[in-house]
Amino acid sequence: MRLDKFLSTTLGITRKDAGKLLKEKRIEVNGETVKNGALKVTETCEVEFDGRPLRFDGPRYFMLNKPSGFVCSHVDDYNPTVFVLFDEVSPEKMHVAGRLDGDTTGLVLLTDDGQWSHRITSPRHYCEKVYYVELADPINEEVVEQFANGVQLRGEKELTRPAKLEILGDNEALITISEGKYHQVKRMFAAVGNKVVGLHREKIGDVELDEALEPGEYRQLTDEEIAAFM
Known part of the structure; x- marks a missing residue:
């Protein structure tokens, strides 16, 4: 494919505007600035616009360290x-694979691959999620067994699936769940008479939040992380 056509397709601009970007030396191919729109590029080429990688049509996979106050919708x-x-180019084409509440922080996965995200969100796949929880009141040891047996949430006909609770301190714990009911972790603790005051997702399946990411930062998933849900 010609470079100018590739730029037009991936950036959603005209060929004329693509030519302007090339003249302004804002495009690099395989690490070198390129001004020739007729240059042939293939899927093995690394094309960048102002330092941002551009990809041929195909699925994209990212992890985000979600800060508080942001919602997982468009x-x-x-x-x-x-x-x-x-x-990124055309972020509106991506979606969240497993939403978080606005005040919940931590690991969020985003993609434009619907089948891949279905493996994360579908109840049939029992994809585990690990959360760090801060609570208003001290945690009773009995809650560990209650969560392991499943608890009755208000408005639900069935008990939650068994959940693993690891108490870290008087008011903090790790909880692992394999379903994604509305406000589930908050409702589970409410069902045993406690209140969640802080919630942070650390892990989805085998993919852990990259500790190098500050709140609001993101990165592409590695091939191994993508394959973990295949």
């Missing part, structure tokens, strides 16, 4: 969405 009347944190 449109919200009151809060900023996680997609404003992405400096």
Whole structure:
């Protein structure tokens, strides 16, 4: 494919505008600035626009360290969405694979691969998620067994699936769940008479939040991380 056509397709601009970017020396191919729009590029080429990698049509996979106050949707009347944190081409084509509440922080996976995200979100796949929880009141040891047996959430007909609770301190714990009911972790603790005051997702399946990512930062998933859900 010609470079100018590739730029037009991936950036959603005209060939004329692609030519302007080339003249302004804002395009690099395999580490070298390129001004020739007729240059042939293939899927093995590394094309960058202002230092941002551009990819041929194909699925994209990212992890984000979600800060508090951002919602996992494309449109919200009151809060900023996680997609404003992405400096990528066509972020509106991506979706969140496993949402978090606005005040919950931590690991979020985003992609434009629907089948891949279905393996994470579908209840049939029992994909485990690990959360660090801060609570208003001390945790009773009996809650460990209660969660292991499943608890009755208000408005639900069936008990939750068995969950693993690891008490870290008087008011903090790790909880591992394999389903994603609405506000589930908060509702589980409410069901045993406690209140969640802080919630942070650390892990989805075998993929852990990269500790190098500051709140609001993201990176592409590695091939191994992508394959973990295949």
